[in-house]
Amino acid sequence: MSNVLEGLLNGISNNENDHGELAICVQNAYKSYGYWKRVNVLHDVNLSVPKGFIYGLLGPSGCGKTTLLRCLVGRLQLNNGQITVLGAIPGSRGHGVPGAKVGFMPQETALYKDFNISEMLHYFGRLHNMSRQGILKQESFLLGFLDLPSKTKKINQLSGGQQRRVSLACALLQQPELLILDEPTVGVDPLLREKIWSHLMFISKTNGTTIVITTHYIEEARKANRVGLMRSGRMLAEDEPIALLAKYNQSSLENVFLNLCVEDQNRVLSKLKRNSSAHEDLQHQQLEATTMTNTGAHSLAVNDQNGTGVVDRENYSASVSLDPEMIAEAALNDRTARSEGGDTDILPNGKISAEQIKPTQLVKRPILTAKRAAVDCCICPHAHKIWALMVKDLTVIKRSIGFLIFQFLIPVIQISLFCLCIGRDPQRIPVALVNDESFANYPTGNRSLLLLTKINTDYIQLHSFDDMLLATAYVEKGDYYGVMNIRKNFSQAILDKLTKFKADPATLDQSAVHLFLDMTNQQVTYVMQNSILTATQLFMKELLIQNKIDPRIADPPVIIEKPIYGDLTPRFLNFAAPGMMISIIFFLAIGLTALIFVVEKKEGLLERSWIAGIIYFLCKISTMQKWRRFYLIFFDRVRYLVLNFLSEKN
Ligand SMILES: Nc1ncnc2c1ncn2[C@@H]1O[C@H](COP(=O)(O)OP(=O)(O)OP(=O)(O)O)[C@@H](O)[C@H]1O
Structure with missing residues (x-):
């Protein structure tokens, strides 16, 4: 026993915990969803499933069964408490849970709809490293056993019930040590349901498979070796079905469950009354009332615990009008009171009762x-x-x-x-031209005309303007990408510069082409500049040839040779x-x-x-x-x- 405590206190997730023959041991489990707005789902849940047992987890919709199952397979982690599955914390290194040791059937079908039955089974078989022969053998058994149609039939061509059976087949495929089945018998006809239960009982007895099963059909859980009855995230009772029936002197588990609920409500209510801290939550009241109706607790006119009264629907509804937070608080008080009172429960298997361990002593966060x-x-x-x-x-x-x-x-x-x-490359870029040398737009005789003929019209489309201000306004409006301005004395100035090498500021200014560009588009700007520079160079060369001067003078002192990669015109x-x-x-x-x-x-x-x-x-x-x-x-x-x-x- 000291080993158990030590293991729990240290949070060690291995066999040292030595839970004997227990396949699953949940101790003081607390789980809530959400960060900002917390939804408390599990409150101090304790559960123990011996190896080879079928455990029926029962409770109304929304009471936290799926959450608990997801914690068992390592998909979710507890906020507080400890879970040991097959001797280790789920997800610990080298442990087969999650993995091949566990067969899981979720509530939703969770199948690839475009796959056929065989492909679906082979997928899970390969995941579990089964041999092809092994998969085929199991496939033919499961198809027959679960009364499934041809293995080549696609999942989306199957009925809802058939899809659930394929889902069950996937969980049974690798014959795992532990089976976790979330409502496997929904939509299954009674005969087949019988057959499934028989098979589950068979594998639990012969192979020692441990099975945890949730179901809305409370009565079918009679076949389980042990049942746990949950409500509002708490475990109300956990025992053999026969023992529960005998204890509450009832003939059906539904009635046992109802008695437990009433008992639980009365206990919680009296605690709340004592603490004078009752709150109201109408929404929860409605939810609880609805869910209870759904779970098959249809016969609400049953004998109460003393066998003297009748719990009618109204009383029942009134008794379930409780806030989950309040219930949790009451449960915590209850547990604390019990542990302070020094009660020591020794479980039938000789282990310490989970209730003996205070939550603060447990691992705050599992690995x-x-x-x-x-x-x-x-x-x-x-x-x-x-x-x-x-x-x-x-x-x-x-x-x-x-x-x-x-x-x-x-x-x-x-x-x-x-x-x-x-x-x-951008083409036909509209550019405004203000040629101060010209009259009547393109006069003959001046050299600026020669320059303009060298501009590649595929790239630049010139539109003449007389007024610089008007041209600039058009650029500002977005009609043109720039203004090309040729000054008044351009012809004489360019000649003076090239032939007489005059380099005074006035000559240099007048011999240049002035560009006022909209440079917001890099690619357009590049093409405009490049076209005008190339045209100017060609113009200067021609001018030099006309004046019998070597045109290479107009070349920049850079020669671009044959490229190593790419073209000369990228x-x-x-x-x-x-x-x-x-x-x-x-x-x-x-x-x-x-x-x-x-x-x-x-x-x-x-x-x-x-x-x-x-x-x-x-x-x-x-x-x-x-x-x-x-x-x-x-x-x-x-x-x-x-x-x-x-x-x-x-
Ligand atoms: N991811 C989540 N985030 C927030 N709340 C959640 C989440 N999953 C479940 N819950 C809430 O936790 C509560 C318990 O849900 P859970 O699915 O465990 O119930 P259940 O008992 O399996 O119900 P059912 O039988 O209908 O499947 C519900 O109130 C649900 O709204």
């Missing part, structure tokens, strides 16, 4: 399971799990060809549009397109991965895979790798096709 799983994954790459995920992803692709084509078409269309509309398209493609590939891969994750999370598939031993990190790797590889190969081909096509067009 971070996700971190451990990540470390495990790095140490051991789990090839079979990656293989299972890859086969699953390929099947998903195979089944969604239309979606895949659409996914591939989007980037092709985007890149084509980029190349056609954005990636090309194009923006060639530069920008690859970057654009990589961006599209990257973001599409990310988007697609995120989409798959969101869908899988919504349908409960991600959680199911997680409980089967897949950590999200592994999922991400497999998904990202797959899409990236696909896209890279595909785009490599498309890139060449598109670029070649466009270059030839231009």
